Amino acid sequence: xxxxxxxxxxxxxxxxxxxxxxxxxxxxxxxxxxxxxxxxxxxxxxxxxxxxxxxxxxxxxxxxxxxxxxxxxxxxxxxxxxxxxxxxxxxxxxxxxxxxxxxxxxxxxxxxxxxxxxxxxxxxxxxxxxxxxxxxxxxxxxxxxxxxxxxxxxxxxxxxxxxxxxxxxxxxxxxxxxxxxxxxxxxxxxxxxxxxxxxxxxxxxxxxxxxxxxxxxxxxxxxxxxxxxxxxxxxxxxxxxxxxxxxxxxxxxxxxxxxxxxxxxxxxxxxxxxxxxxxxxxxxxxxxxxxxxxxxxxxxxxxxxxxxxxxxxxxxxxxxxxxxxxxxxxxxxxxxx
Numbered sequence: 001x002x003x004x005x006x007x008x009x010x011x012x013x014x015x016x017x018x019x020x021x022x023x024x025x026x027x028x029x030x031x032x033x034x035x036x037x038x039x040x041x042x043x044x045x046x047x048x049x050x051x052x053x054x055x056x057x058x059x060x061x062x063x064x065x066x067x068x069x070x071x072x073x074x075x076x077x078x079x080x081x082x083x084x085x086x087x088x089x090x091x092x093x094x095x096x097x098x099x100x101x102x103x104x105x106x107x108x109x110x111x112x113x114x115x116x117x118x119x120x121x122x123x124x125x126x127x128x129x130x131x132x133x134x135x136x137x138x139x140x141x142x143x144x145x146x147x148x149x150x151x152x153x154x155x156x157x158x159x160x161x162x163x164x165x166x167x168x169x170x171x172x173x174x175x176x177x178x179x180x181x182x183x184x185x186x187x188x189x190x191x192x193x194x195x196x197x198x199x200x201x202x203x204x205x206x207x208x209x210x211x212x213x214x215x216x217x218x219x220x221x222x223x224x225x226x227x228x229x230x231x232x233x234x235x236x237x238x239x240x241x242x243x244x245x246x247x248x249x250x251x252x253x254x255x256x257x258x259x260x261x262x263x264x265x266x267x268x269x270x271x272x273x274x275x276x277x278x279x280x281x282x283x284x285x286x287x288x289x290x291x292x293x294x295x296x297x298x299x300x301x302x303x304x305x306x307x308x309x310x311x312x313x314x315x316x317x318x319x320x321x322x323x324x325x326x327x328x329x330x331x332x333x334x335x336x337x
Contacts, residue, residue, distance in 0.1 A: 002032040003106045004084045005170065007076030009036045009069055013090035014043040020088060021051055025058065026096035030103045033059045034076045039066030070180030070187035077173050083110050084119070086167045087191065091213050092126075098207040102167070105205055116146060117172050118195075118202040123164035123210035134208055135159060141204035148201065149254040160261050163188035164210040172198055185229055186236045189265055193240055196258060197249050227276045230269070234288060237269045241295050259299075263308050266292070270312045274323045 006024045010017055017035075024033050033055075035048040048061035062075055073087055084106055088094060102121060109116045122136040140153040155161075176198040180187040226233060240262055249255040266288070273285040293300040303309045312323055 002082040003030040003103060003110060004032070004086060004167070005076070005080035005082030006031055006033045007036065007073060007080065007085060007087045008033060008090050009038055009072035009076070009087070010040060010044050010048065010090045011038045011066065011069075011072075012040045012042045012044060014040075014047055017044065017047060017090040020090050020093045021059070023093040023096055023099070024088065025055065026094075027099050027103055029058065030107065031058065031099075032080075032082055034079055035059065035061045036072040036075050037061060037063045038068070038072040039064065066183075068181075068183040068185070068187075070184050070190075071182035073187070073191060074180055074182075077170070077178070080170050083170060084167050085170050085173060087163055087188075088210070092164070093211045093213075094209050095207070095211065098209040101207050102205055102209060105203065106167070109203075114146070115169065116201050116203050117169050117199040119167040120161060120165050120202060120204045121167070121207050121209040123162070123212055124208050125214060126211050127214040132211075135162075135165070136206060136208070137161075137165070137204055138206050141202075143204055143206050146201050146203055149199075149251040149257075152202075152253055152257070155257065155260070160264060161192055163191050164212050166192055168195060181235065181239065184235060185232045189236055190239060190243070193258065193261065194243055196254060197244060199254075223272075223275070227272050227281075230272055230276070230281065230284070233269050233272065234284065237265055237288065238291060240265060241292060241299075245296075246299065247296075259302065263303050263306060266303060267308045267312055271323055274312065274320050277320070 004027065006027075008017070008020060008024070021033060021035065024031060033051070035051065037045045037048050045061070045063055051059045052061045060079070062079060064071070064075060067075070076087070077085065098121065102119065105119065108114070120137060120141060122134055125133040125135070127133070135158070137155070137159065140155045140159065141147065142151060173195060176195045178191070178194050180190055244258065246255055246259055246262075249258060269288060270285050273281040289300070289304065292303060304313070313319070314322055
């Protein structure tokens with residue numbers, strides 16, 4: 001078995017996938033690279049096959065009918081042969097130096113038969129026209145030792161664990177029953193969130209592994225695109241509520257973290273609906289919060305009357321204007337979108 005399976009979902013990625021794959025190849029024989037060609041109509045398939053021909057013992061190309069980002073990741077999880085899994089989007093890349101450091105730790109876990117469920121590392125926003133912004137976790141996570149959730153500190157706003165920062169143990173992803181919805185954007189939130197209750201041990205390495213590129217006009221995280229695809233964001237938001245019952249999360253530290261993360265995602269959904277300003281989308285916001293109340297009245301009260309819940313429910317045009325202003329400031333400060 002390889003130490004790490006790198007899943008690279010590709011849909012019409014010919015213009016930029018080479019850089020992503022080349023950085024993963026720096027991992028040598030310890031890494032298998034699964035290029036998931038998700039029904040591409042450009043040269044993606046040919047590029048993937050060329051890599052297989054050149055690196056037959058390190059690269060596999062899987063061609064499938066289009067199933068969306070979630071469908072491609074599902075395929076990668078099923079096909080992975082490595083002890084651990086990392087998802088790397090085809091327009092992003094990894095740092096070769098950081099990858100080497102992480103592989104040394106993963107190899108140690110495997111050789112010593114340490115079942116570390118989750119390795120966390122830093123990631124870097126690579127936003128066009130803006131100095132790169134590093135998200136690291138040293139204040140919340142003790143470095144270079146096996147941790148339980150009881151030893152995890154408080155995460156700051158903008159510091160939550162995202163797909164860019166996680167490497168999961170392959171067996172855990174399979175045993176927790178993770179299956180992402182097909183033809184749906186923003187499933188990376190589910191990829192991180194759903195397995196967390198199954199995580200018993202985690203490890204933090206303070207290296208900047210993942211470089212998250214923001215700049216393509218058609219990118220799913222662009223504000224206009226997110227508003228246009230708001231129904232998919234809402235679908236993911238609802239699935240987070242349905243698929244994990246927070247009352248059944250045993251560890252109180254993990255339960256608090258997951259509640260905070262759920263609040264953040266719900267705030268993002270609500271803020272985008274408010275920013276769009278259409279009557280239809282304002283009704284969708286009401287529907288989202290009604291759904292939360294129907295699912296779990298106690299959870300609804302915690303979220304609705306918390307700081308974020310009260311902020312996005314400020315009444316009238318003045319309230320909506322304030323939400324837009326706070327969103328704009330947060331976007332410039334944190335660096336998202």
